[in-house]
Amino acid sequence: MVTRIKHTIVATMTALLAVFVFASAAQAQLKVDVTRGTIDPVPIAIPDFAPVKDIETPAGKLSDIGASISQVITSNLVSTGLFRAVDPAAFIEKVTAAPTRPNFAAWRPLAAQALVTGRLELLPSGSLRVEFRLWDVVAEVQMEGVGYTTPVPNWRRIAHVISDRIYSRLTGEEGYFDTRIVYIAETGDPLHRIKRLAVMDQDGANQQFLTDGSYLVLTPRFSPNRQEITFLSYFKNKPRVYLFNILSNRFEVLGDFPNMTFAPRFSPDGNKVIMSLAENGNSDIYVMDLPTRKVTRLTNDPGIDTSPSYSPDGKHIVFNSDRGGSQQLYVMDADGSNVHRISFGRGRYATPVWSPRGDLIAFTKIGERKFRIGVMRPDGKGERLLTNAYQDEGPTWSPNGRVLMFFRTTKYDNKGGGGHPRLWSVDLTGYNERQVPTPYDASDPAWSPPLPVTKK
């Protein structure tokens, strides 16, 4: 009996094994490794947002606002270099405000891989409601659908918020369109330069001056988590570090520093400001705790230590120093210990800024009679130069760590021209270099974190 059971088990196991072998053989399969792709921009179609009812508003007709919203979104996405807008003249289907699925067969011949449709209406409360949907034209599915309500004049900001959602859904990275840039606006001749603190949307819209030019302002830097700026200003020839809240328009003096002060910058939690202070011709790194205003010295070296920048986790600080004979990049722990050099290339390195992603450090490289923007990993490996103009300097990261903004100064010519700084941006891969529109000469940009959005 036991033998029979054994036989049965063995027979069953053998049969099962045979079935599995047979099954795998019956389903012929092919495995293909795809290790390459294209970096061509993704074609995206963004028709005008359609009004439910085309009525006049304080900011214009709803149909005009709808068209402007789609233009802002298009401009934002195209400016990344990752998307290509399909020519509206080629659109076959007219998108209406009716909440229906698009006819995908009408968009595929245009090679559009993504489609953005939107509708807007004026609510009885007088607010503007804007709804958008992002469609995957190839898979024929809705990828995203969100509605926003806002005062009518705020439509431009809605366009930026929608751009962020689309960008985030299609790239997997956070968007950076609903952000602002603070910079130094420069006017006047080279010998009598008037420098004013200015702020604008990341695309150059909504320009505002925050100071009137009576005092010299330098090195504005955004708080990483608040709409707050720290900057250096010379008041009656004394350097002062200021805090300025954009939302409340309130200035606050952080402290009077009797000696030269450079490059104040926030810690990632926004509770500290790190800077370099010069004493007796020697500059070292100090950190100020904002709630207590207590100042702590972090470096103590005969060399010039300056331009400190925190890592996003707040555990490390990168700065530049000439303690080794030439200006190079160094990394230390947040308490000032474990200082080690990370840059070893030819030339000098300045203004290091740690990426919000944490994986790269941007810097200005000086050498071969040029100032160029580059990046390297925090361990100093993988150095790459992203620009190659005459004078590019002062990089600042977009909040998602994808784009760098910097200022480029043109070369002086024999006719007394040149020497004009302007803002530029470049993707961290070195592609997609673009000038950022400013009404005047502009230098020393700093990128804000995303503006706060109130959710229902």
Added chain:
Amino acid sequence: MKGERIGWVLSAVLHVGVATVALVGLPSLHHERPAPPPPIDIDFVKIADKTTAAAPKAEKQQEQQAPQHSVAAAEPVPETATEAMPLPKPAPKVKDIPKPTPKPKVSEREKLRNSVRVHAKPKPPSRLKLKNISSVIDRALKEEQIATKEGKKQEEKQVAKKKEEAKPDPFAGIRGRIAAASLRDALSQKLAKCWTFPRGAKGVEDMQVTVRIYLRPDGTLARIPEFVGVGDLNDPSRGFYRTFAESARRAVQLCEPYKEAMQYLPKGTGYIDFNFSGAEFAGD
């Protein structure tokens, strides 16, 4: 005893059932998606004999070897290519064709004469003399014998050739593997043209996703491509991976149809797994 027998029968039935499912394939139980919209024009990729198709030299060699073939015609595996060739169209039916009247019976001698007419050189009838008829017949008989012998020889040759063909080809396996490798390279190159993803995204160099497709006999997708072993893509913390995976799926859909793969996946029973790796999209 009776219970045991029932158990054996049940076991046998279940085994047959499992084997049937394995044969037919579970995927076939799924509903096919509706016919897709008109396909987008896609550049076909030439299939090289060697696996290093990316090298420009290899492409030149291929062009030299088969310059007259278009890609569609020059499908990769010559052995199976004949199977994939379209059958000749049947001749159109003609109505009311009069049936041929039966031929009058011909005697053996007349048959012989006919064969002589075929093989012998025509001579003017005026020069044919009655006394030479017997010699002509003799000659015709000789020729007939020679022709029969030659026919036999040819038949023997054909039989030998068939026997030779029936012998297992020692290089068939290698040829098949080369053909499969070449097809894999071709598909990889084809997908590379359809796959778009932003360069420089953080951690993209470590990302991988497998997209599985099932095909109709004409090479179009039989259903929406599936992700293999990706876990929960709706997890908010995996937004970036979801985007990566979706870009791979979009590429597979854009590159449809896959006619070239049908020789490797006969009768549409199999599937293709595309393993996408993001290393190429690192920003370095």
